Amino acid sequence: METVAITPLDTAAGAEQSHDPLRRQQAVVALGRRAVAAPDSEILLHDAAALIADMVGTDRFLVAESDPNGGQLTLQLVTRQRYGGNKPLVHHVALDGAQSLAGYVLQVGHPVAAEHLAADRRFQDRFLSRHGIQSALAVPLCLPHRSFGALAACSSHERIFDAGDLLFAETVAHVVTTAVARCRVEQALATERRLSAGMLQTVGAIVLVLDARGQIVHINEACQRLTGFSLDEIRRRPVWDVLPVAEELDLFKSIFDGLRHGLGPVQFESCLLTKHSERRRVAWTYNTVCDAQGEIESILATGIDITEQQKRQQPEETPDANTPAGNPPSEPEERNRQHPNAADSRKVPVRRPSPINVERRSRPRRSYPYRQSIAPVQDGELPDPAEFYQVQCNDIAAGGFSFLSPRPPESASIVVALGTPPSLTYLHAQIAHVTRMRKEGKWVYLVGCSYTGRAFY
Known part of the structure; x- marks a missing residue:
């Protein structure tokens, strides 16, 4: 979260400036301009709480945020500093008007001044009292049927808040509530559009x-x-x-x-x-x-x-495979025709059941009952030789091969080492599709791969 740089009002002149009506109006306008730019909600809330504390002359401020289900409040108590900000004190409390000042102000729906916090009978805020808060002014962030939280200016010594302080804090709260509500609605609409587009x-x-x-x-x-x-x-x-x-x-x-x-x-x-x-x-x-x-x-x-x-239909259990061992593709056009999504290592097309006796590949397959070594490609990096392990091959053709595995592949592309050491040919291969099948009474995965190029070690 972005830190909030606030200059404390530690002089009498500063206190007089904070009560200047023109200065307060200018502060609200500046906050409104920021809200129009739709900053991150958490940053906007902290800036608004810091602004209220600045204008009413307190040394701390509180930001309370409601969780999406409306059952809990997350409280962040921040000490104002001359340069930069410090790490907030965080506390979670039930959304109950009797357990916190923030909960109470959301319950009554209007600004609340607690000038003697420890003695206040309307609520018991142990979190603020534990951290030395003597007086506080809080405002709710709420609409008729929804609440977002509350803001508060907090003081470590007892003090009185006048009507101008409450009016200024409420004005800031209205600006922030409108901005946060607009952002939440826009986010929800964007999510709905994405879901609807997919479902259509x-x-x-x-x-x-x-x-x-x-x-x-x-x-x-x-x-x-x-x-x-x-x-x-x-x-x-x-x-x-x-x-x-x-x-x-x-x-x-x-x-x-x-x-x-x-x-x-x-x-x-x-x-x-x-x-x-x-x-x-x-x-x-x-x-x-x-x-x-x-x-x-x-x-x-x-x-x-x-x-x-x-x-x-008769199920066909052998996946696409298009290139024989030791004969990597040399024509980019052929690779693109065989597997147009080869550049996207995350896409694994489904294998539909094929009609009886129909060969789906342009080149004939042949049985390849040998054990060969493969290794997964992670983040586009060539796997280390130590990462190779052996699998049982099933068949091979002009553009790829297939193998059996006890588990699904862990990546969408692999490197296969074909041949016998030390005469090995290393090829990049894209997982074309995966079919779960029974073999000798056990469930295994038949993995079909298409070659995409040679790998050099």
Whole structure:
């Protein structure tokens, strides 16, 4: 948080200046100009509280912020200094008018002067008393149906606040309340627009909106029809506790962990267990909705029920693979045609079930039942030789290969070492898609990769 530089009024001349009506009007205008520029809410609140303390002549100020659910206040008590600011004293208290001055002023909805704080019978503010506050003037930051917190000028010695002090503090509070409310509404509208834009692209699909922790916030009617659950039955429950079958819990959790670490959009297939214990096969796409700072606001999950389609088709368990060992692609055009999203290491396209006896690749595959070494690429850095580990390959073709793994890949791109030491060929490869399958009675992941170029060690 930005520190607040305030010059204390430690002289009689300074005290007279603080009560100058023109100076107070100029201070309110300056604050209003800052509020129009939409600064960070926390900085605006601290500046406003410091301004009130400056104008009424106290040595400390208090900022109280309501949490989003309205059940608690976070109090920050700051000592004014001539140069810069200091670290605030922080305290959390219930939003109860009897337990704090800030809670009381929000309860009554108008400015309150507590000139003998310890003896005040309207409330007991142990936090302020414990830190030597003798007198305080507080104003609420509230609208008719919503409160944001309160501001207070606090003094370490007993003093009287006049009507001009209360009027000035209330004026500042109105300016700040309007600015904070406008910012909150704009943020909420921006979030709604982003969510709506994503949902409009999924008409006819089942849609779930999750929060950043994976808890269900909203589902559409298609999802309710397919699963049998109403929104009230599953709201605020983690998605992996509601939809997946037991053997696919780890799959859902690993995909969610990948989303939180920047892997997305993620496309995969899984079984969905309905309220009536019916299994449905769903092709999912999970993607994140981020705020202006890049932090995850919500996760949008869309799915297509492919149960009947899968019954009519023969599942094909081998993923795309397009290049043989030791023969890396030499033509950029060919690599782009085979995998147009190769430059975006986070996108993993879903593999849809293919029609019977239809080969999806332009070049024939061949079995490749050998163990080869791979290593994940993290943050675009070439992996260290010590990070390579062996996997069981499945097949190979003109643009990539596939391998079996007991767990999903931990990154969207890898380096593979093909051949036998010391004659190894190192290639960059992009994860094309991942399919969960049973092999010899165990669940494994069939990972298809497309080569994107040679790696040099």
